[in-house]
Amino acid sequence: MEIRIIYISEINYECYFYDSCWKIVYEGKTTNININNFHGYPFYIIFENIETVSKQLTMLTNKNNILLSDIFPIELILKDIIDHDQGYWLNLCFHFIIKMEYLNSNIIQLLITTQNNKKFSQELRNKIRKVILLNN
Numbered sequence: 001m002e003i004r005i006i007y008i009s010e011i012n013y014e015c016y017f018y019d020s021c022w023k024i025v026y027e028g029k030t031t032n033i034n035i036n037n038f039h040g041y042p043f044y045i046i047f048e049n050i051e052t053v054s055k056q057l058t059m060l061t062n063k064n065n066i067l068l069s070d071i072f073p074i075e076l077i078l079k080d081i082i083d084h085d086q087g088y089w090l091n092l093c094f095h096f097i098i099k100m101e102y103l104n105s106n107i108i109q110l111l112i113t114t115q116n117n118k119k120f121s122q123e124l125r126n127k128i129r130k131v132i133l134l135n136n
Helices: 041-064 074-083 087-099 105-112 122-134
Strands: 003-008 013-017 021-026 029-034
Touching: 003 041, 013 041, 021 041, 041 074, 041 087, 074 087, 074 105, 087 122, 105 122
Parallel strands: none
Antiparallel strands: 003 013, 013 021, 021 029
């Protein structure tokens, strides 16, 4: 069953969820992402459109009484961002996680790995450290 979970008309971006994969349609190009062969960069753009996306995901999860983690691979995206030292995207993803109130133990463990990684800005590392300390 196909469920459109994100639609950003301004940039021609759509994200569909299947059982264990996602289909991203962006500017007419389709990318299929499987959980076993995951790459997160097609998802990154949603973090620049946080207001639109957060409203859509909140409405979808509330309407269908499901968890965000059931349809959206935030932990896999976060891991991909950290593994590839993407500071700009980590900052936006972190903001998204806070906005969606989706800070769980797995995400905290991933974020802990960034605290001493000097490839990320001191400002970002301090922001992450502060949120982790407040949630322990």
